[in-house]
Amino acid sequence: MEINGVEIKDNYAEGFGIKVTRILVTAATKRLAKIAATEATGYGTSVIGCPAEAGIDCYVPPTETPDGRPGYVIMLCQGSKKQLDHELLERIGMCILTAPTTAAFNVLDDADEELKTGFKLKFFGDGFEDELEIDGRKMHSIPIMSGDFLVESTFGFKAGVAGGNFFILAENQMAGVMAAEAAVDAISAVEGVITPFPGGMVASGSKVGCNNYKFLNASTNEKMCVTLKDKVDSDIREDANGVFEIVIDGIDEESVRAAMKAGIEAACNVPGVLEIDAGNFGGNLGAYKINLQDLF
Amino acid sequence: MEINGVEIKDNYAEGFGIKVTRILVTAATKRLAKIAATEATGYGTSVIGCPAEAGIDCYVPPTETPDGRPGYVIMLCQGSKKQLDHELLERIGMCILTAPTTAAFNVLDDADEELKTGFKLKFFGDGFEDELEIDGRKMHSIPIMSGDFLVESTFGFKAGVAGGNFFILAENQMAGVMAAEAAVDAISAVEGVITPFPGGMVASGSKVGCNNYKFLNASTNEKMCVTLKDKVDSDIREDANGVFEIVIDGIDEESVRAAMKAGIEAACNVPGVLEIDAGNFGGNLGAYKINLQDLF
Amino acid sequence: MEINGVEIKDNYAEGFGIKVTRILVTAATKRLAKIAATEATGYGTSVIGCPAEAGIDCYVPPTETPDGRPGYVIMLCQGSKKQLDHELLERIGMCILTAPTTAAFNVLDDADEELKTGFKLKFFGDGFEDELEIDGRKMHSIPIMSGDFLVESTFGFKAGVAGGNFFILAENQMAGVMAAEAAVDAISAVEGVITPFPGGMVASGSKVGCNNYKFLNASTNEKMCVTLKDKVDSDIREDANGVFEIVIDGIDEESVRAAMKAGIEAACNVPGVLEIDAGNFGGNLGAYKINLQDLF
Amino acid sequence: MEINGVEIKDNYAEGFGIKVTRILVTAATKRLAKIAATEATGYGTSVIGCPAEAGIDCYVPPTETPDGRPGYVIMLCQGSKKQLDHELLERIGMCILTAPTTAAFNVLDDADEELKTGFKLKFFGDGFEDELEIDGRKMHSIPIMSGDFLVESTFGFKAGVAGGNFFILAENQMAGVMAAEAAVDAISAVEGVITPFPGGMVASGSKVGCNNYKFLNASTNEKMCVTLKDKVDSDIREDANGVFEIVIDGIDEESVRAAMKAGIEAACNVPGVLEIDAGNFGGNLGAYKINLQDLF
Known part of the structure; x- marks a missing residue:
């Protein structure tokens, strides 16, 4: 199968279950919201070595947020509920609460369970905290130096999908980087997914074990x-000298598939791209098998 | 004391000892180096709740780096040697090695001790790794998907200073944000320091304990x-309605003092700023006492 | 009338007729498209002294563009058809054709007339140019150094509205800047409008004539x-010490009104904002009178 | 001759005389200064079709500017003194004076002549303007909506060099773009030069006349x-499928040569680059001939 002259291999991406959250971070301006969202999602490429997988899902204009301010939806993902609980508490408490003018809302639909992140954070208010409702949501208001930090009382999480992926094989390293960037641009327009690696792309690949x-x-x-x-x-293949992987985490398989499709189509538009492949572990480790050719 | 009509309080910042590292992250372009540096320094505002304190120190043009490519110096700080070792390994291994086209060099002068970060990372190469010298440095070359990742064998750390700080009291929240941004702009031109909080500023302040x-x-x-x-x-004060803190970590007290001076002068240039104060805990906790008025 | 405690004056913005175009600039990546769009819309704040009024309207993800690549819609506006023709030719020819990997499409609906910009540019190809169809559009393909530049044959223009505006009066300059930025963030989500001044805001106001x-x-x-x-x-008013104006050009009065509404609501969310007013010349100069209070 | 395996052709760049100015634009924050500098230098790739050649030279930290605020040095270039005068007046008057919190200083050393830009702009103050001295400079203070705009009374210009250039021939278009970006990164660290095209690079090349x-x-x-x-x-050459040109304007031949050297070395560090060439018109048109191999 070919798209725009690029070979799409008959191979599948093997995805894994992961617990995902979606948090809307609003601020006085789009730029301030981005600063908080970026800090809160750093050091979050893969749970193999990072405390969480994290990234920015999408921008939400002020007309569509609960507090009428611009915001970014971030996703924090972890396999363990206990660690997810810890990550939400620390990433919201240390990276969003401390950031200028922010607020944090729960924007995950159909949650399986709730974490009491806002409820726990409110005690930082030392008795001066308050409770209010915004847009039907139970919020805690915590007085901080520069004003009041508003945080939703609970944040839901659900069983999502980690490790959706595809490989971009290109003539050289630079064509690979640009194609990966184009793919990430396309995926960023798909809601419910993140590409947690730096710039959304992975320069290294791993195998299980070490000889x-x-x-x-x-x-x-x-x-x-x-x-x-x-x-x-x-x-x-002989003519490929640049290989990058796009790794995708999403709220469900459907979102991950949509992201893979959009990303692959975009990569195939970039000159110098030769082939799209996918990564798997023989199908024994992950619960999700997404065949590349079935996406189209 | 006044600067530009802004009152400088006769108060001191109380700083603490911390172990600091300085890592130069280079890449094919300035933008790619920034992507890796940002991912590696996220989730790093304060060791109170983050696994490290981290930030970007400065940009280094290609003519001044060991490999002739543009780069950013990042600083990773921790109180514990063991945790610092872990953070360097994971932040370089998961956030820089995985980023497109990067390399990592040790750029700390006068190290107290060395961490074998590069030496440990090389085993990821599974026997295909190599050793070479760049600019008199011992480097490991680790084959990854998109090329070879080069990392210096050891990274030094030394006893630095955390918690250098000052408060900006402004007429309102927005004047405070803008003054804090101006201060951070000024501090970013001082080498050997980072402002680890989101956007370089802190919107919340803490006291020890909880009533x-x-x-x-x-x-x-x-x-x-x-x-x-x-x-x-x-x-x-009665007329102040916006308060932000700038927190500074540095390789030594001199750097932190230079950063505080540059930041305060810049903040005092912003209309709406009323007063500069500093944060301390009565002087019993930290080893460094930096009086604001002594800086000028 | 008040919004969020901010007074909305019973005053109107006086807008003028202007000829507007909408051009979609696509490129291999979002970032490259932004570079071209920014260059092409610079030096374009007001036709009082600039050769055109110009700005970025909105981002279009790759799934929604004719060539499946990310793009930005820019608007170029002029009172004179002849000057508009010149500006399109030069800004597309000098700032987009010369930019890496770009293409340019006409995305104005309901044009009054057409300009033969692409047709004129094709002669640069010196006989090597070609013609093709993309998405039902007649395109010219012009061989350039790095590949082929694709440009639509004609670009429509229509009678639009310039000078939609409102003033933000704030406690101080910095609150005014931040509120203006928040307003621009909100307006950027409204399609069919631009805010042509630097950062979308105006720091200076003019009167007709000079005493x-x-x-x-x-x-x-x-x-x-x-x-x-x-x-x-x-x-x-006595308590206001920072005043900024937002100036809006749009494809029609409806779009300008939507932008004014979104911008004012956003500005009223920013602490330190006191009053929203509007600019007019007594109603004798412009064809459009948009009362602030009627927007809500 | 080869650098890093890349062939440096024995060819020369042919440069032309042009009148250059250097203007320091300061603002409350680095970001605001960038906004004004970007607007003022847009639509300024080449005097063939743009009213000026314009670009950002370098960033200046607050500790090194006359008003203690961060700033960017921009360069505006024109062949004609009369048109240069017009461009300075309009680009400063329409794009910097109108931008939030800015000031404009003359930072050209060894000027041949002076333009009375600030002197002319002061009349906009309608009698409310004032005169003051900053750092030994004669400044005009013009009251505008959001405060006072400060502009130096005169701006010098001198005979500089336009059209310094080199070509990057790469395996494919994307390697060419990335190498051009790396070259621009390197050149941006050389003072006294700009790369006026979009993103600093040129995707199209011209010949004199048309067959x-x-x-x-x-x-x-x-x-x-x-x-x-x-x-x-x-x-x-047969194996090259991506070609980009870097065009450089500078205050003198020495600066242009330094920029060419830094840019070529950086480009040669990027994988996929095959050859560096230069553009000339047989040596009959321009006053400057800069041989590529002589740079090293």
């Missing part, structure tokens, strides 16, 4: 390394 | 909350 | 200058 | 068009 160093659970996937093409039994 | 909820170690400092001015014995 | 220097047709409106409040019969 | 349409003075340089490689006697 040379037994103490490691994961190591570089040498079959997908462009500089090892001539040294190993490579999975990279 | 109403004994289970909390820290709570809002009600005496510095603008919306509580009429309800408590406030430390905020 | 002291007869050779000038326009001069500072001293009654609206915050630093002249005590020297002239000022129109600024 | 097919005699009414045109300039047309596409078909010998440098990647899509015409097989149709004409091309100057592009």
